[in-house]
Amino acid sequence: MKKQVSIKDVAREAGVSPATVSYILNDTPGLSFTPETRQKVMDAVEKLHYVANQAAKTLGSSRAEGIVQSKLIGIVIPQTENKRKESHIMFENPFYGTFLSAVELEIRKAGYHLILSGTNPGQSYIDIVKSRTLDGVIILGAYPSGDVAEYKEYKIPAVLVDCYGSDNSFFYSVRTDDRLGGYLATKHLIEKGHRNIAIVTGELKENGVNSERYQGYLDALKEAGIRPMKKNLFEGYVDYRYGGEVARSLAKDRRGITAIFATADITAVGVINGLNQAGISVPEDISIVGFDDVEYAQMCYPGLTTIRQNIMEKGRQAARLMIEAAQNHRLPRVERMIPMELVERGTVKEVYVD
Amino acid sequence: MKKQVSIKDVAREAGVSPATVSYILNDTPGLSFTPETRQKVMDAVEKLHYVANQAAKTLGSSRAEGIVQSKLIGIVIPQTENKRKESHIMFENPFYGTFLSAVELEIRKAGYHLILSGTNPGQSYIDIVKSRTLDGVIILGAYPSGDVAEYKEYKIPAVLVDCYGSDNSFFYSVRTDDRLGGYLATKHLIEKGHRNIAIVTGELKENGVNSERYQGYLDALKEAGIRPMKKNLFEGYVDYRYGGEVARSLAKDRRGITAIFATADITAVGVINGLNQAGISVPEDISIVGFDDVEYAQMCYPGLTTIRQNIMEKGRQAARLMIEAAQNHRLPRVERMIPMELVERGTVKEVYVD
Numbered sequence: 096m097k098k099q100v101s102i103k104d105v106a107r108e109a110g111v112s113p114a115t116v117s118y119i120l121n122d123t124p125g126l127s128f129t130p131e132t133r134q135k136v137m138d139a140v141e142k143l144h145y146v147a148n149q150a151a152k153t154l155g156s157s158r159a160e161g162i163v164q165s166k167l168i169g170i171v172i173p174q175t176e177n178k179r180k181e182s183h184i185m186f187e188n189p190f191y192g193t194f195l196s197a198v199e200l201e202i203r204k205a206g207y208h209l210i211l212s213g214t215n216p217g218q219s220y221i222d223i224v225k226s227r228t229l230d231g232v233i234i235l236g237a238y239p240s241g242d243v244a245e246y247k248e249y250k251i252p253a254v255l256v257d258c259y260g261s262d263n264s265f266f267y268s269v270r271t272d273d274r275l276g277g278y279l280a281t282k283h284l285i286e287k288g289h290r291n292i293a294i295v296t297g298e299l300k301e302n303g304v305n306s307e308r309y310q311g312y313l314d315a316l317k318e319a320g321i322r323p324m325k326k327n328l329f330e331g332y333v334d335y336r337y338g339g340e341v342a343r344s345l346a347k348d349r350r351g352i353t354a355i356f357a358t359a360d361i362t363a364v365g366v367i368n369g370l371n372q373a374g375i376s377v378p379e380d381i382s383i384v385g386f387d388d389v390e391y392a393q394m395c396y397p398g399l400t401t402i403r404q405n406i407m408e409k410g411r412q413a414a415r416l417m418i419e420a421a422q423n424h425r426l427p428r429v430e431r432m433i434p435m436e437l438v439e440r441g442t443v444k445e446v447y448v449d
Numbered sequence: 450m451k452k453q454v455s456i457k458d459v460a461r462e463a464g465v466s467p468a469t470v471s472y473i474l475n476d477t478p479g480l481s482f483t484p485e486t487r488q489k490v491m492d493a494v495e496k497l498h499y500v501a502n503q504a505a506k507t508l509g510s511s512r513a514e515g516i517v518q519s520k521l522i523g524i525v526i527p528q529t530e531n532k533r534k535e536s537h538i539m540f541e542n543p544f545y546g547t548f549l550s551a552v553e554l555e556i557r558k559a560g561y562h563l564i565l566s567g568t569n570p571g572q573s574y575i576d577i578v579k580s581r582t583l584d585g586v587i588i589l590g591a592y593p594s595g596d597v598a599e600y601k602e603y604k605i606p607a608v609l610v611d612c613y614g615s616d617n618s619f620f621y622s623v624r625t626d627d628r629l630g631g632y633l634a635t636k637h638l639i640e641k642g643h644r645n646i647a648i649v650t651g652e653l654k655e656n657g658v659n660s661e662r663y664q665g666y667l668d669a670l671k672e673a674g675i676r677p678m679k680k681n682l683f684e685g686y687v688d689y690r691y692g693g694e695v696a697r698s699l700a701k702d703r704r705g706i707t708a709i710f711a712t713a714d715i716t717a718v719g720v721i722n723g724l725n726q727a728g729i730s731v732p733e734d735i736s737i738v739g740f741d742d743v744e745y746a747q748m749c750y751p752g753l754t755t756i757r758q759n760i761m762e763k764g765r766q767a768a769r770l771m772i773e774a775a776q777n778h779r780l781p782r783v784e785r786m787i788p789m790e791l792v793e794r795g796t797v798k799e800v801y802v803d
Contacts, residue, residue: 192540211565371750396725
């Protein structure tokens with residue numbers, strides 16, 4: 096690799112000291128220089144194509160202020176659950192791609208960069224945070240509470256997205272009102288005359304979004320005087336394949352179910368496709384409401400009726416809070432809620448009950 | 450942030466010199482130590498939870514060897530084409546998410562990390578490469594030739610994925626035989642009796658995959674003695690929305706077209722949905738073949754007949770070549786081809802011509 100231009104080269108070219116170059120480039124507070132000096136330095140920077148070396152900067156500021164500023168932010172995205180072998184970051188659900196794309200742009204606009212990394216089995220993300228001296232971490236979804244405790248111990252700014260842990264009081268947090276969303280989805284089906292409504296969901300973990308959405312489902316049933324039935328709860332995975340499994344199970348035994356609330360669009364699409372393959376039509380035979388409003392939801396035909404959360408906005412808010420936290424090294428309790436709404440498309444049919 | 454454990458702390462704990470700790474942790478060639486010394490150091494590392502600071506390592510090795518090893522790899526993914534304002538990394542096409550997920554795992558397994566960054570308007574990716582002292586860059590899709598020339602000038606290892614530039618002789622390259630793919634897709638439609646076959650594609654840029662796939666389309670027509678017609682070429686964007694536009698245009702004026710080759714699945718899905726909305730049925734009224742075999746292709750109903758390229762394998766190969774290049778600092782011409790095949794699902798109908 097070609098030798099990099101150093102701050103000393105710039106100083107020599109400009110005829111000033113390296114310290115002066117550093118002060119001017121870093122806009123060091125409390126120091127002022129003549130416009131001529133400033134111009135000489137900027138001319139030299141341009142002439143030599145000087146680009147500040149972030150690795151050097153990190154150590155420099157670390158030494159000078161006792162604070163590490165790598166301008167690197169980490170992002171933690173759930174991985175496939177293949178614990179014995181290697182596991183991939185989950186991009187099957189388009190939610191993550193859209194979220195990541197919004198985060199990357201905001202991070203970049205603020206002059207930071209994003210490290211995208213999963214963790215190997217048995218490895219803690221804290222290792223990456225330390226070895227890269229990350230300025231902060233954005234964490235999506237439920238996460239081992241031990242890890243979150245470590246962020247707290249090491250005072251690492253973290254923004255938790257879609258987490259419901261009790262430790263949240265220490266961190267920034269971005270989420271939607273998932274319980275309300277589950278309620279709205281189910282209420283819509285009830286208003287269209289359905290009473291035998293199944294729910295298809297990922298694992299109902301404590302403090303996870305699925306549990307919240309399930310609670311909302313129960314709220315709506317209770318309000319309508321409908322007794323929840325165990326046979327109507329399909330608890331499995333948030334993925335396309337599980338949706339298909341549920342559909343095949345329903346094709347064998349419909350159990351009187353006329354409508355389904357799927358707690359994620361990706362699962363809903365799996366259910367719809369599986370039902371279609373079994374000759375069961377949506378919405379003619381079974382109605383379905385999803386959650387997320389991923390791009391899929393508009394792409395399938397008929398379009399999916401779903402709970403729209405603004406995923407781009409969620410990403411933007413998470414990134415902005417992250418940068419605020421990284422720059423100010425303070426960690427007040429901030430919780431930002433992303434609004435959401437029901438979007439009616441073509442997968443719910445009105446039924447008339449006797 | 451809590452003070453980090455330094456190599457000196459480890460040395461003190463182990464009762465050896467900091468140099469010894471460094472040599473042992475870095476497996477410095479040509480030096481050997483007793484098993485006891487080695488054990489003492491490893492025990493101290495474990496006891497103190499020492500994690501090597503990559504920023505310090507980068508500068509250390511840079512000074513010692515004149516070679517920068519940040520263990521950071523950059524990945525360049527096409528961005529939305531909003532040149533005046535800000536532009537997002539394109540994740541609408543699920544190809545990118547799948548590819549990224551495969552790259553990340555391979556990079557991680559090799560002890561590297563991945564920086565995911567777009568570029569601001571007017572900014573060159575080279576700035577990021579230099580400021581982060583990246584060990585290499587994986588570039589997806591066609592890229593401004595000026596940038597590629599800069600990689601060459603600065604001897605930055607780069608793996609070009611799906612690029613057809615002449616400068617490729619200098620770089621590692623991973624791709625599929627796109628021309629053959631276009632040929633196979635079109636030939637399949639011809640074999641099913643179609644002769645009036647449209648092609649829906651992104652911009653036909655020189656050295657781009659779309660141009661190659663278009664050439665394959667022309668090859669198949671020529672072989673069958675079918676004259677290509679200008680009215681059958683729909684050249685626009687590789688996205689869902691453009692597929693819908695083409696569908697609406699066909700709904701107004703079918704032009705005798707009975708089959709479509711879409712050069713990307715995401716566009717094919719847009720066409721199918723658009724035709725459905727206009728009351729035109731696939732494959733009863735119009736047959737369609739896509740390209741990529743993204744997860745969508747299996748999720749839609751009927752499943753999309755398409756040219757399957759193994760996207761995961763493409764990502765793995767790109768990452769492995771990248772690491773090889775970064776570690777060896779050599780840049781031989783290596784080109785790796787990912788095989789591909791036609792996958793028949795439900796979107797092509799056989800027709801009988803008089």
